[in-house]
Amino acid sequence: MRIGYGWDSHEFKPGILLKIGGVELPHTHGLAGHSDGDVLLHAITDALLGAVAAGDIGSYFPPTDLKWKGADSVIFLEEALKQVQLAGYTVSNVDSTLILAEPKIVPHAKKIQARVAELLGIKPNQVGIKAKTPEGMGTDNAAIAHVAVLLECIQEKSSAKTRAGKKLSNTTKKQKSIKRRARK
Numbered sequence: 001m002r003i004g005y006g007w008d009s010h011e012f013k014p015g016i017l018l019k020i021g022g023v024e025l026p027h028t029h030g031l032a033g034h035s036d037g038d039v040l041l042h043a044i045t046d047a048l049l050g051a052v053a054a055g056d057i058g059s060y061f062p063p064t065d066l067k068w069k070g071a072d073s074v075i076f077l078e079e080a081l082k083q084v085q086l087a088g089y090t091v092s093n094v095d096s097t098l099i100l101a102e103p104k105i106v107p108h109a110k111k112i113q114a115r116v117a118e119l120l121g122i123k124p125n126q127v128g129i130k131a132k133t134p135e136g137m138g139t140d141n142a143a144i145a146h147v148a149v150l151l152e153c154i155q156e157k158s159s160a161k162t163r164a165g166k167k168l169s170n171t172t173k174k175q176k177s178i179k180r181r182a183r184k
């Protein structure tokens, strides 16, 4: 098992499309950044890379590289997933907390949860999406994301399945022998 943690923040600016967790949200402002400013996908990307000690988002996609200007953050997430796979791990679950004054996330949480799950190849019930307002923090002009991920070793996972299968077949054998004895 591996645990990872990621954090990111972006500033709200008018005239930009707001994207959080790969979902476009209706709002007067969007998140400014070198890429599409998707604060949640950036934090997830860093959490995944951190979990397998494979650097951070900036080491793969430097903001100084014009190639990534306005880039879809899904590209960053896909690279992190590739690194997770190369290290022999699979995503077990993700938990996140967004901190922003506006817009309210609750009406969009299910959609964000479904999209993040789809991008990570896991089920929606393996993705936690929580949101808070920045009360007293003075960060009303920014969106912040905190993310924790848990990874499972692919080998451990498959041997656990084999063990579970053996256990089940042993139980079936026992049940059959009990039945046989009962018939005698």
Ligand code: MG
Pocket: 008, 009, 010, 033, 037, 038, 039, 042
């Ligand atoms: Mg960022």
